[in-house]
Amino acid sequence: MNKTEHYDFLVKLFHSAPINKTIFVGSDMSLSDGEAKYELTVKEEFFHGGEAMHGAIYFKLLDDAAYFACATEVDDYFLVTKSYQIEFVRPVMGGKLTAKGKLLKADENGFLASSEILNEEGKVVGKGEGIFVKSRKPMPKLKD
Template sequence: METEQHYSALENLYHSANIQSTISGSSIKISHSHSEITLPVAPAYFHGANAMHGALYFKLLDDAAYFAAASVVKDVFIVTSSFQLNLLRPVTGGMVKAVGKLKSQGKNLYIAEATLYNDKGKEVAFGTGQFMRTNQPLKSLEGYVDKV
């Protein structure tokens, strides 16, 4: 698969995941060693103190770092093997953007970082993840298709 088609197929894989049905309005853009995910913040994502739950911070940062790493892996599915999350400030509305960047790649291990920004461009969280190759071919995944 050509590089641009790979990015498009990964974007489709992101949107086709069952977990996405619980999150409304997210978008993703993938390029070489980089990804950006945006999400409008909805009250449905709030914890008891009316701010976005940490589970959403984790998901956005993990996904952004994951797809930055996956952008360079064209043959098999990769999985998160560890992720370190740092929460800096609450988000109570607006739009958030997670930016992922691949930092290091080896034969089987990829390290990527991601930063989450609020709609004022202020950093609200960041994280670093490790991602490992599996034996599952990308072409075997139903959602990994280029729809462009």
């Protein structure tokens, strides 16, 4: 499969996840070589009791952006997150967020990627870095 077909498959995979069809419905993912962009409009359902976005949502955006940046380079096995470290930079009260992931390094031990979340003003609201490794689950082949 060529790169475009692989990216299309990954985007379909992203949208087919039950969590993205329910809780994160309306989110969008775009891919290029070693990079991913995840866009999401903040909903009140994402808030904790302090009326700002819960850290779980930061993690989802950051992890997915980094994961899919790595996945652009892998078409044989699914990847899993081995570790991910987050820095919360500022609270989010609403608006549209863009998470950008970038593959930093790939070797026999796995994939290192970084990601950051930007608000509508282009300010970083969260960032992080993670390690992703191949699982034992083979990636299905695209069907015509």
